[in-house]
């Protein structure tokens with residue numbers, strides 16, 4: 272049997288994610304549409320997003336070790352009233368940055384990477400329209416792998 276690496280292992284290491292997001296947010300703050308959205312971002316923002324995504328992709332659990340959780344991350348988007356236009360710009364800039372910094376570009380990795388970005392950014396937009404965080408603190412961190420989504424989200428209620 273083949274030993275399939277996690278997305279994190281395939282991408283490289285924590286430095287890979289740190290470089291990607293550091294370069295990305297340097298563009299974001301200068302962007303005509305997104306600059307305003309991120310003008311008050313915390314000095315820790317880049318590190319937190321990098322740790323979050325690396326953990327979701329199977330890396331070390333740095334985000335949760337630092338006290339973060341999926342609910343905490345969702346909470347950061349509540350009330351931000353993000354739009355589809357902003358979401359698309361966010362993804363476009365991140366994919367441009369991925370090419371610039373030489374992130375792995377094989378079809379399988381990029382398919383999984385874009386799949387995650389589509390999923391994660393759509394959830395960010397949905398949550399940003401809310402005034403209260405719908406997520407329980409105990410909800411697990413998402414995990415992203417090479418495969419398919421496994422079907423639509425169906426509530427347990």
Ligand code: HEM
Nearest residue numbers: 311312313315316319320323344347357358361391392395
């Ligand atoms: C996969 C998609 C996304 C991920 C993984 C993600 C992740 C995160 C994380 C981890 C934080 C918390 C940072 C901290 O604790 O300092 C955060 C905050 C934030 N995110 Fe996202 N995010 C995503 C999509 C988006 C999109 C599409 C937008 C806007 C177009 C956005 C706007 C923001 C804003 C405005 C904050 C608060 C920044 C601050 O003022 O400190 N996010 N995000």
